[in-house]
Amino acid sequence: xxxxxxxxxxxxxxxxxxxxxxxxxxxxxxxxxxxxxxxxxxxxxxxxxxxxxxxxxxxxxxxxxxxxxxxxxxxxxxxxxxxxxxxxxxxxxxxxxxxxxxxxxxxxxxxxxxxxxxxxxxxxxxxxxxxxxxxxxxxxxxxxxxxxxxxxxxxxxxxxxxxxxxxxxxxxxxxxxxxxxxxxxxxxxxxxxxxxxxxxxxxxxxxxxxxxxxxxxxxxxxxxxxxxxxxxxxxxxxxxxxxxxxxxxxxxxxxxxxxxxxxxxxxxxx
Numbered sequence: 001x002x003x004x005x006x007x008x009x010x011x012x013x014x015x016x017x018x019x020x021x022x023x024x025x026x027x028x029x030x031x032x033x034x035x036x037x038x039x040x041x042x043x044x045x046x047x048x049x050x051x052x053x054x055x056x057x058x059x060x061x062x063x064x065x066x067x068x069x070x071x072x073x074x075x076x077x078x079x080x081x082x083x084x085x086x087x088x089x090x091x092x093x094x095x096x097x098x099x100x101x102x103x104x105x106x107x108x109x110x111x112x113x114x115x116x117x118x119x120x121x122x123x124x125x126x127x128x129x130x131x132x133x134x135x136x137x138x139x140x141x142x143x144x145x146x147x148x149x150x151x152x153x154x155x156x157x158x159x160x161x162x163x164x165x166x167x168x169x170x171x172x173x174x175x176x177x178x179x180x181x182x183x184x185x186x187x188x189x190x191x192x193x194x195x196x197x198x199x200x201x202x203x204x205x206x207x208x209x210x211x212x213x214x215x216x217x218x219x220x221x222x223x224x225x226x227x228x229x230x231x232x233x234x235x236x237x238x239x240x241x242x243x244x245x246x247x248x249x250x251x252x253x254x255x256x257x258x259x260x261x262x263x264x265x266x267x268x269x270x
Contacts, residue, residue, distance in 0.1 A: 006155050010147030014140040014209035017162040018202030021139060022195075024166040025132075028173030029194025032181050040245050043178070046171030047242035048251035051234045052258025053168040054135075060266040061161040062138060062227035065145065066220040080220035087221070088134065088228025096236070101127035103237050104175040106244075121180060121193055128176050128197035131237060134229030135165045136201035140208025141222045147209075148216045160269035164262040169198060175241075 005013065066081040100116035102108065102123035111123055118126075142158035177194030181187055212222050242251035 010143050010213055011206055011209045013147075013158075014143040014205040015202055017139045017143060017158070018136050018205030020162060021135065021166045021169050021205075022198045022201050025169040025173040025198035025201075026191075026195035028170035028175075029177040029191045029197075031174045032177040032187050032190045032194065035178075041247050041250055043171065043175060044242045044245060044247040045250045045254040047175065047238055048254025049258035049261075050168035050171050051238035051242065052255035052260075053164045053262040054230045054234050054238065054258075055255070056259040056262035057138065057161055057164050057266070058227035058230050060263055061142060061157065061164075062223045062230075066223035066227070069145070069223070070220045081224040084221035084224025085228035085231075088225040088230075089232045090228075091225070092131070092134065092229045092232040092236070095130050095133075099126055099130060101130060103127050103241055104179060106241075120183075121185070124176055124180070125193050125197050127237070128172060129200050131233040132169075132172075132198050132201050133204050134226050134233060135169070136204025137208040137222075138226035138230060139165055139201070140205035140210075141212050141219075141226055143205075144209035144212030145219055145223065147213055148219060154269075156269035157266060160262075160265040164265050165201075167261070168258065169201075173198065 005016070008016075063081055063085065066084060067077050070077045070080045096112060098113065100111060100113040100118060100123060102111045102120060104124055104127070108120055108123075116123070139158070139162050142161045146155050146158050173194045176197050177190040180190040180193055185193075208222065208226070212219050239251070239255070242254070
């Protein structure tokens with residue numbers, strides 16, 4: 001099975017990986033069929049775990065390879081990574097300013113972006129969809145890097161990143177569907193919106209793999225861009241959202257566990 005996957009076109013590999021991460025979001029959203037109640041402590045721990053995976057992946061799977069693939073030595077090796085990282089953060093900051101959205105767990109009064117009359121459901125989906133873009137890009141860039149020939153990482157490293165992103169997508173799906181069910185939406189409708197929030201991931205994965213494979217000198221910048229965008233999401237949404245209900249110690253423990261899990265996956269598969 002792995003040998004067959006390795007022989008596929010890198011863009012197709014990225015598409016399949018993006019569909020897998022999307023599937024885990026749908027699986028998490030499907031949890032709403034089994035419960036309407038939100039165990040806040042558990043959810044905050046899971047969100048912390050997701051944040052830890054994203055931080056760890058940003059370093060081990062994206063920033064460190066970006067420095068190694070820059071083609072430079074010494075201080076200059078950090079320049080592409082620094083430029084890409086900052087650009088990724090600016091990109092997500094721009095989306096935050098341009099699109100009205102509401103982070104899961106926040107009241108309607110905390111809606112960000114320009115004023116809008118959109119329903120709360122739509123604002124929630126926009127927030128999660130927008131912040132799933134860097135995750136899809138990270139997966140796509142990883143597969144594009146392997147196929148470009150510039151990467152010294154084996155295919156397993158890209159698969160490890162995919163698995164890590166998929167694991168942290170599980171609580172994100174439930175974090176969207178559960179509040180909607182609590183507000184009176186049907187279970188199926190809540191599930192539908194939860195799974196819809198990650199549909200952008202396979203699309204972003206294909207874009208990332210295509211760009212890196214076609215324009216190989218962009219590889220270190222693209223890797224760092226995805227890392228900067230993901231760190232922005234963690235600091236802007238994931239960590240505050242996991243701690244706003246008073247479960248700081250549980251959320252922090254989850255974050256540490258997520259960081260170590262992604263580190264182990266990257267080292268073991270890479």
